[in-house]
């Protein structure tokens with residue numbers, strides 16, 4: 001063998017080794033930097049709040065981005081806000097795992113374009129496929145199914161109403177199981193192709209928001225440039241989602257898109273993670289009119305748990321937004337939508353949900369309403385609306 005090829009092969013092997021080491025260590029650096037909690041577990045609540053929390057039969061959360069970080073969700077990690085051991089510890093009946101495929105550099109609430117992207121670099125250091133946004137989404141779906149497979153039956157992905165029913169009856173016998181559904185944040189994950197709605201559906205996706213932080217092929221984001229409503233493509237996607245019984249999420253959509261969706265959909269819609277203008281007036285949050293419209297479809301308003309959504313840094317701020325919404329439309333349409341692991345600092349990780357119950361008790365909520373808000377509404381909604 002000549003010397004030159006040996007040197008070349010050595011260089012390639014060295015680069016591959018470095019890349020492998022990068023995929024092992026660098027993702028965790030970003031994960032820890034972006035998903036902080038203000039107070040670490042364990043969380044102390046009154047004996048009354050503990051009693052009410054422990055009596056809850058079904059606790060659910062409609063939004064977390066835990067899949068984005070390539071964190072091993074089978075492990076009880078000492079960072080981040082959600083993983084499967086924490087879901088079990090917190091007695092969570094269902095967690096929505098929502099997929100981010102593209103997010104602009106210098107992401108902000110007011111004005112973003114889709115010209116730049118942070119996720120490409122993140123996917124590179126994670127060793128994930130960067131080529132197409134649909135492939136990016138599929139890789140996160142596959143990871144969740146992988147966790148389900150390796151969880152010794154403790155975690156499952158729910159995709160049908162029958163599967164949900166079976167899970168609920170299994171959970172009556174064994175409380176030490178938990179479940180997830182898959183959602184998508186921003187339908188740019190379709191790569192502009194209508195047929196990819198079916199592709200994502202086939203990979204387990206059951207909920208999708210039209211836009212995320214920038215305007216895309218479907219229309220305007222609440223944080224984009226145009227403020228446009230649905231494009232013709234956007235209307236086709238919504239119709240296809242209706243045909244497949246996929247849940248339409250209006251989080252991050254421009255107000256015009258919300259109006260357009262309401263005009264063409266015949267099914268209940270959700271906002272998977274939101275605040276309300278009534279307690280925190282900004283572009284990402286729902287107006288009273290929108291809250292009433294979502295409730296009018298039989299949908300869900302899922303209240304988030306971070307400062308920019310609820311204008312406060314503790315459980316009380318979330319409880320106040322819940323109270324405002326319940327006062328407006330009643331307790332049947334309100335749920336939790338934390339945005340855990342969504343590049344936000346939250347007051348606590350998912351094992352801190354008893355703190356929400358504590359604040360709801362202080363705000364004079366009945367136990368029946370607390371049950372609905374903490375998960376029964378989500379349970380009823382999914383049983384009725386999953387395919």
Ligand SMILES: [Zn+2]
Pocket residue numbers: 185251252273339342
């Ligand atoms: Zn979001």
